[in-house]
Amino acid sequence: MNKDLFTVVGHPLPKIDAWAKVTGETRYADDLVLPRMAYGKLVRSAHAHATIRAIDTTRARALPGVYAVITGHDLPRVKFGILPVSQDEEALCTEKVRMVGDAVAAVAAVDEETAEAAGRLIEVEYEPLPALMSIQESLAHPEVRIHEYGDGPNVHKNVALQFGDVDQAFGASHLVREDVFYFEGNTHLPMEQHAAVAHFGPDGKLTLWSSTQTPHYVHRLLTKILDLPGAHIRVIAAPVGGGFGGKLDPFAHEIAACKLSQLTGRPVKIACTREEVFYIHRGRHPVLMWLKTGFTRDGDITGSHIRTWLDGGSYGSYGVASTFYTGVINPVTYKIPVYKFEGARVFTNKPPCGPKRGHGTPQPRFALECQLDKAAEQLGLDPADLRTRILQEPFTKTANHLTVTTIGLGECIDKVVAASGWRDKRARFGAAAATPKPLWQPRKRKGIGLAGSAYMTGAGTAIYWNSMPHSGVIVRADRSGGVSILCGATDIGQGSDSILAYLPAEVLGIEPKDVHVHPADTSLTPVDLGSYSSRVTLMCGVAAIQAATRLRTAIGRAVAARLAVAPDRVVFRERKVGVPDDWDRAVPFAQAVELGEAMHGVLAFPGSYAPPRRAGKYKGGG
Structure with a gap:
């Protein structure tokens, strides 16, 4: 790549969230504290395989400080899973547990200690079954x-x-x-453990903040499990402290937090312990x-x-x-x-x-x-x-x-x-390994190896089959000269938010610090299928370029009209918009936005991307 062709792309730049992360200002899901918030805990099975005969929550409900206790019978009897072909999970098991760590009940209480104490008071009668461990x-x-x-x-x-x-x-x-x-x-072992905060508001609408890589899929799942209209559910992706694929699935703690909030009328937080992350790790x-x-x-x-x-x-x-x-x-x-x-x-x-x-x-x-x-x-x-x-x-x-x-x-x-x-x-190490040495003399071996590899990038097939775009981005300019990016992808530490700032900045001739990337929010941002399979730079990036190019075209026409030149002569650079051979008349980008808004109205443009179908006719090639 010729760096001279670009002012932003290809140049060493700090990540846009670096300062917040190194100073501790980033607020992860477990950092969120809402007024009147309750704290939830899941009760998990100690059996690898067993039939559930009965669950007695009487003592737990009677414990002071407990707001609510639920079992799987308090949820719609609907199984779920991230793939349509494998809908085999329950948020809280009702008839059978299939591993140590399967959730069977959930508690919301005044604090975590009380929730844990209540969980210990829940009595579950199991009939053990043979455990198959290999x-x-x-x-x-x-x-x-x-x-x-x-x-x-x-x-x-x-x-x-x-x-x-x-x-x-x-x-x-x-x-x-x-x-x-x-x-x-x-296992993945991200630094941040899984956590979620749910708030069922007085208007009957649910908001969930979660450390998830797939807010859109979590939103779809909640409409199914909680039997609520999708328009009444909002999922906001909190900053993710590492994902690596371990936060792609929908999880029991997210569903339980939502149901407990619905029952108590309070926000409910459930933060998994490190041990629990090993149970749900994927x-x-x-x-x-x-x-x-x-x-x-x-x-x-x-x-x-x-x-x-x-x-x-x-x-x-x-x-x-x-x-x-x-x-x-x-x-x-x-x-x-x-x-x-x-x-x-x-x-x-x-x-x-x-x-x-x-x-x-x-x-x-x-x-x-x-x-x-x-x-x-x-x-x-x-x-x-x-x-x-x-x-x-x-x-x-x-x-x-x-x-x-x-x-x-x-x-x-x-x-x-x-x-x-x-x-x-290879020659030296091989010769050394072949040289006999006395048995009592310690032998240090050295070696050198080489391997090739390939894997998929971009995920050509959506998790649920449809013909809609896989990624959508909205790029909006405001009168101060700032640019907002609305995208449903989540930055899981790989720097995708920075990429989504760099690309429009390159297109519009501004600096990345002029661009604000909004967190994934199913009520505000366009649908993106998630941060997995190294797909965000490709798919969201192309969508962002498309949207930014449409914005540039609209602003360019307005500036061309002001300067009385053809629109194809207008260039964007150095936070200005003008023509190269008369740069003294170039207008600042903020003024160019005002001209564009006067001509076109609100300057917000969408971009979308769906991958071309290049795979063969056999499954597994998507």
């Missing part, structure tokens, strides 16, 4: 059903895709490797993987067959998408002419897994990269040379019909090999 256990015991739906006993989703005859490809191979790998799961799936790959003598891949088994935990979450992603991305990085993928997501009695960074792609990438190293050793090839040889070509279609446009991985590998001293270090 992929192997769940598949071996189909008679113990965690859910009554799915593609098989304890199988949430089965996927089977085949592109060509892999057996024929293996038969023509010089080397065929079969390997089994296991990728242990992990972290990376543990995955068992079997890979069979054929190679020519020179290292070209002839065919690949991969099987994956995902430990999905107790609920669906984004698991259907994760299952596809454990297989469909492998042919994007490397040329795999013949490909077969079989995947299964298995329910277990553990916290549900979901869309942690990469959303199912890091696990099979780890397996394939390990296998490539083993194959390179057998073929007598340098691992870096093997990878550059089999890299996918730009502007091609993969075996599973995904479109690859530009790809710069080969250049990256070349630069890494040169800058790291790859070949020299």
Whole structure:
């Protein structure tokens, strides 16, 4: 990118929220305090799998300082989930718990201590059921059903895709490797724990502040669970202290806070403890993987067959998408002419897994990269040379019909090999490892490795299917020369609010400090599908450029009329608007806004973006 073409984009600039964050001025959801606010706590199961026989809340309700106690029977008996195909969760379980940490009741009280004490007084009668704690256990015991739906006993989703005859490809191979790998799961662990504040006002309308990555989806869910019109619900995304995919789903604490506020007439805050975050985390799936790959003598891949088994935990979450992603991305990085993928997501009695960074792609990438190293050793090839040889070509279609446009991985590998001293270090480390040493002499081993990767960016398919834009932005100019950005995306620490300030500033020739980015608010900001899959810069950014360009056109026409020049001669720079060869007559941006408003009325323009449909006809390519 030529930085000389831009005054804002491509230049080092501070994040617009940096000062507030480093000085402690940012107010996260747990920092919110409203008048008459009550504090809520969830009562969670200590059983991994059990039937709920009875819940007695009598003693809890009698405790001084308790405002309300609810169970799942106080909510509409409607199940929910982030994906339309996996509506399997209850905010508060009514008949069965499926993991340690499942919520069964909620309390609102004068303070957190009283709410916790009341929670301890709630008596739940359980009938324990066998707990299935691994992929192997769940598949071996189909008679113990965690859910009554799915593609098989304890199988949430089965996927089977085949592109060509892999057996024929293996038969023509010089080397065929079969390997089994296991990728242990992990969690996001953002610094900020999940929290929500709900206020059911006297006008019968609900406002929820939440540390969420998807305020629009939370809004849609609340209309379903609380049986309220969407126009009576407002969801405001509080600043998010780290997300990484862990705050994408709608959660029980959000729903419980809303219901408790409705019952008490008070604002209710529920802030999860660190332990509770581990229960609801939606972290990376543990995955068992079997890979069979054929190679020519020179290292070209002839065919690949991969099987994956995902430990999905107790609920669906984004698991259907994760299952596809454990297989469909492998042919994007490397040329795999013949490909077969079989995947299964298995329910277990553990916290549900979901869309942690990469959303199912890091696990099979780890397996394939390990296998490539083993194959390179057998073929007598340098691992870096093997990878550059089999890299996918730009502007091609993969075996599973995904479109690859530009790809710069080969250049990256070349630069890494040169800058790291790859070949020299491999030779030295290998020789040192092969040199015998006395058993009593400590041996320090050194190594160097290299791996390639690819994953999806932009999320071409909406979570609920529709033909509407995925992102919307409104850019509004005011008479002081300021510009406001209204966008439904949330900044989860990745700097998207700053991007949404930089892009219109570039278009309008002003500075980022002149731009105010409003927080996502379902009553004020246009719909955005959420901050996930690295989509905000692409989708919201394009929408912001579109809206800012429309604003520039309107202002430009007004200034052109004042200067008696053609509109296409007008430029925006240095907080002024004018023509380059008569810049002394350029008007300040604030005055240009006044001229624009006099000509056009209120200067507020929308922009929207929906991604082009480039995926193939097979599922998982969206």
